[in-house]
Amino acid sequence: MLAEEAGETKSPARVEHLRCEYRIDPLGIDVARPRLSWLMLDARRGARQTAYQILVASSREKLARNEGDLWDSGRVESSLTNQIEYAGQPLTSRAECHWKVRIWDADGAVTEYSRPALWTMGLLEDADRQARWIQAPATLYHPALENNASQEDPAKKILATGLFRKEFAVDQPVRKATLYAAALGLFDVELNGKDAVPDLFPPGWTDYNKRVYYNTYDVTTLVSQGKNAIGATLAPGWYSGHIGWSKQAFLYGKDPKIWLQLELELADGSRKIVVTDDSWRFSFGPELEAEFLAGETYDARLRMPGWSEPAFDDGTWKPAVVASDVAARLEAQPGVPVLITGEVPTQAITEP
Structure with a gap:
């Protein structure tokens, strides 16, 4: 009352x-x-x-x-x-x-x-999780560094990031769009060329032999009636990159993997689901090396404008591979996100 x-x-x-x-x-x-x-x-x-x-x-x-x-x-x-x-x-x-x-x-x-x-609430039942884990066709060593001296010692070779994409069509207005995303590694996701993930380093570090977290995002404003595209960047992160005081690589596995499920509630009350599977396409991008301890090597000449937008020509991209060896249990993210909370303006720039 x-x-x-x-x-x-x-x-x-x-x-x-x-x-x-x-x-x-x-x-x-x-x-x-x-x-x-x-x-x-x-x-x-x-x-x-x-x-x-x-x-x-x-x-x-x-x-x-x-x-x-x-x-x-x-x-x-x-x-x-x-x-x-x-x-x-x-x-x-x-x-x-x-x-x-x-x-x-x-x-x-x-x-x-x-x-x-x-x-x-997240995806509580196994039947709700329709996406499949996918990975690159081969280990994420960037082909642009094949003849680079830094790649000669296998123990010191640094992994790159991989790009995955898929186009899909929506035949009516979208009432609500929700993205569920997980990775054995780190992920970033774009929808129609716009960032869909506000946080950094998701989904965080877990014991990947036991569990991996999935994050949930409201992406309603990024999907519309007509042609759409989703793109994801996958990095080695803590899963397969060099980590720890001994700088050990492949602690949990050699090949990073990604899992995405985009659910659309349409105007007539029906639901359309876009999931990672063998219909996705893969390519390397401008990040030649991308690990926590090793840092990042970026070649801007290899940028592909529009790669996460519809009508992009991915004819040279390769099919993604469905992974069948993932034992980690999917669990909802229990922690707070890592976010940019402020910026410190530059006072001066000098050179010797």
Whole structure:
């Protein structure tokens, strides 16, 4: 019941900084009973929370009407503000969960509801994951360095990045587009020539013999009705590049691999899925060497403008290879992304 309807006294306190699984509006989580948290902002002496109410709805509209069709906790007498387990309807793959909180203060007065927050569920069942792992046709040694002296010692040879692409058509307006992406290595993805991945070094380092994380991205603004193209850059990262104090290469495997699943919800309610498989094309690009410890060698002459856009001529590209030796279990990304948070402007540039 609304505070106005119940005639309750309004509290000047506020509820801010909503988190789900310790993150702000996380996409694609796989925790069946996510943990929720918030902060009470109140400068009064002796301020404290005495109760809370959480609403979780399947749409923004329902939440705006204070309809918790997924979960309405009701008034819970508690001072807890973190690790509150979701206890509503069972959550399924791809579910959208819009939520907000209000609390009662030390005087028994109730706050306004917080601003709405969001989490979405990932691909919870094996049947939901239709993409296949793909890799380059051969080890990622760039052909431009075949006769380079730096490549003579096999122990010191540095891996390059690989480019993968696929075109697809959409026959009606796109209501929503979601990208699920993972790599044994590091990935970057472009859609129709625009960046689809805001973070750096995804999906991070795991014990690739046991698990690998997939990240979830909302790419609705990057896909449109008509012809489209998706392109991915795959780097060796921690999987196969030189890492550690001994600079050991191929610690987990020799050939980096990538896994992508792009899901489109169309105007008529149907779903179109674009996945990595043997229909994708592969080529080397301008990054001749690209490893954490070895650094990067970039040859701008080998750039291919438009390679992730429709109608690009990939006639000289080779078919990608489907990998059959991946034992790592796919799990939703549990951590926060690595993001650029600021830039330091150059004060002066000098040369000796």
